[in-house]
Amino acid sequence: MKYNKLGRMNLRISALSIGGHMDWGKTMGRDEVEPLMVAAYEGGVNFFDSAERYGDGACETIIGEIIQRQTWPRESLVLGTKVSPRGTEAAKGSQIGLSRKRLIDALEVTLKRYRTDYLDLYILHRPDPESDPEEIVRTMNDLIRQGKICYWGTSHFPPETLTEYYRIADQLGLEGPHVEQSIHSMLVNHRARQALAPFIKKRGMGITAVMSLQMGMLTDKYTDGIPHESRVAQDPNLHRQYKMWEAKIAKVRKVAADLGISTATLALAWCLKDPDISTTVAGASKLAHVEANLQALDAVPLLSEDVLQRIERITKDA
Numbered sequence: 001m002k003y004n005k006l007g008r009m010n011l012r013i014s015a016l017s018i019g020g021h022m023d024w025g026k027t028m029g030r031d032e033v034e035p036l037m038v039a040a041y042e043g044g045v046n047f048f049d050s051a052e053r054y055g056d057g058a059c060e061t062i063i064g065e066i067i068q069r070q071t072w073p074r075e076s077l078v079l080g081t082k083v084s085p086r087g088t089e090a091a092k093g094s095q096i097g098l099s100r101k102r103l104i105d106a107l108e109v110t111l112k113r114y115r116t117d118y119l120d121l122y123i124l125h126r127p128d129p130e131s132d133p134e135e136i137v138r139t140m141n142d143l144i145r146q147g148k149i150c151y152w153g154t155s156h157f158p159p160e161t162l163t164e165y166y167r168i169a170d171q172l173g174l175e176g177p178h179v180e181q182s183i184h185s186m187l188v189n190h191r192a193r194q195a196l197a198p199f200i201k202k203r204g205m206g207i208t209a210v211m212s213l214q215m216g217m218l219t220d221k222y223t224d225g226i227p228h229e230s231r232v233a234q235d236p237n238l239h240r241q242y243k244m245w246e247a248k249i250a251k252v253r254k255v256a257a258d259l260g261i262s263t264a265t266l267a268l269a270w271c272l273k274d275p276d277i278s279t280t281v282a283g284a285s286k287l288a289h290v291e292a293n294l295q296a297l298d299a300v301p302l303l304s305e306d307v308l309q310r311i312e313r314i315t316k317d318a
Contacts, residue, residue, distance in 0.1 A: 001044025002297060004279045005117050008204025009151060009178055011120070013078050015272050016293060017047035019210065019281040020063055025055025028285060030062045036284050039180060043294040049181075049208070049281050051082035051125055056089050060113035068115050080121030081110050082155055082181070085128035098124060098131040100139045107148060122149040123181055133164050133174075141174040153179030153206075159195050166203060177202065183312050184209035184277065185218060186252060186270055186315045187245055191275070206278035209271050213282070217242055217249055218267035251314045259302050261295075268296035268305075268310065273303050 002015040018040045024033050037048070046069075050059045060081060067077065087095045094101055100194070107122060120122045122143065124136070140152040154162065154177050162177065169176035183191045184207070192200075192207055199205040213219055215231055215238055222232070222242070232238045242249075249263075256266040271280040282293045 002272075004045075005152065006179060006198070007207075009206060010267055011078065012046075013279045014044055014046045015279055016045060016297060017049060017078075017208070017279045017281050017288065018045055018266070019283045020050030020059040020292075022047070022054050022283070023057075023285050024050075025058025025060075025062050027046070033062050034066045034069070035287050036290050037063070038070065038289030039287055039290045040072045040284075040294075041070070043290070044073060045120075046076060047078040047080065047208075047279055047281070049080045049082075049121070051084065052088055052110060053082075053084050053086070053125070057109070057113060060110055064114040064116070074116060078120045079114055079116060080119060080123060080125040081114075082125035083107070083110075084125035085131070086126075088198050098128040098136055100135050103136070103139050104143070107143065111148075118148055118150065120150045121153060121179060122151070123153045123155050124157070124177065125155050127154075127161050133161070134168050137165055137168045137172070137174055137176070140177075141169075143231065144175065151178040151210075153177045155181035155183065159199075162199055166199075177205065179206040179208060179278070181208045181281075183208055183211045184271060184274075184280075185214045186217075186267055186311060187214050187218065187248065189315070192274075200276050207276055209274075209277045209280045212271045212280050213264055213267050214245075217245065218252065219264040220253065220262055222249070223253065248314055252311065255307065255310060255314070258297070259307070261299050261302065262284050262292065264292060265296045265299050268293060269299040269303055270308075272296060272300050273308070 003012040004015050006013050034256050050063055050163055083103060085098050143149045157180060166176040180196060196207060221227065221230065226233045232242045253263045256263045268280060270281060271277055284290045
């Protein structure tokens, strides 16, 4: 396993990590998830990511139970979660939004589910225009001082909101967000390249890449058409996206075949090759997925400058 720094932070985070898949706790129980986490941990993965909305909290509970059962040293793990302004399914009143109370309450619930005293990464899942930015920045810094979290960040936030957070942090002598979790794949890479570039360069912001397989589109699952049970077949929006990208995906698949690797391996290796990406979070619902994801580490050297330029020509303006 290769380990990177989280942006300018000194935290060593595995280049490849595993995300609490949305099926964890929803359609998959602890016995199904445990082999996936064990394989990832034994493969060198140290970052486990989740969100309070995944399985309505059940995903976090399962991860916590497995860590306890495996007796993995807490210091060997980087644990993170995302707190949503929408809250969980039954949320109402003060359980919604990103107020100081909400952030503290949600963290305490997550700590109990994870069975730990602190989180390494505490991430705001989406922006909340009704919450006061200064209150958020102050609260996150208070949680750092209290030892409840090590780093804080955002997920899918617009540049103007990040700019405001940093302005407030600078004015108050506090820490702005350390990490942004963002969709980053061969088909959707403009955000990390353009919108986040100033924060990566000036602020040393870490980037955790998600959806690098683009909901399975950048795999060999669709080589012979769209499987009936696939998400692309069942979700009209994903189906439209796939049809829009279908020709590009076919060409990417050809690049992978020429290199002698799967399309999924190529897609992950492409993210792992990017020096601005701190870690690539790959979901998994089968043991074979974890094993295949880990193989991407060995494929990174295959991505020569010629191969990268070939991919760039194919996916440009995707």
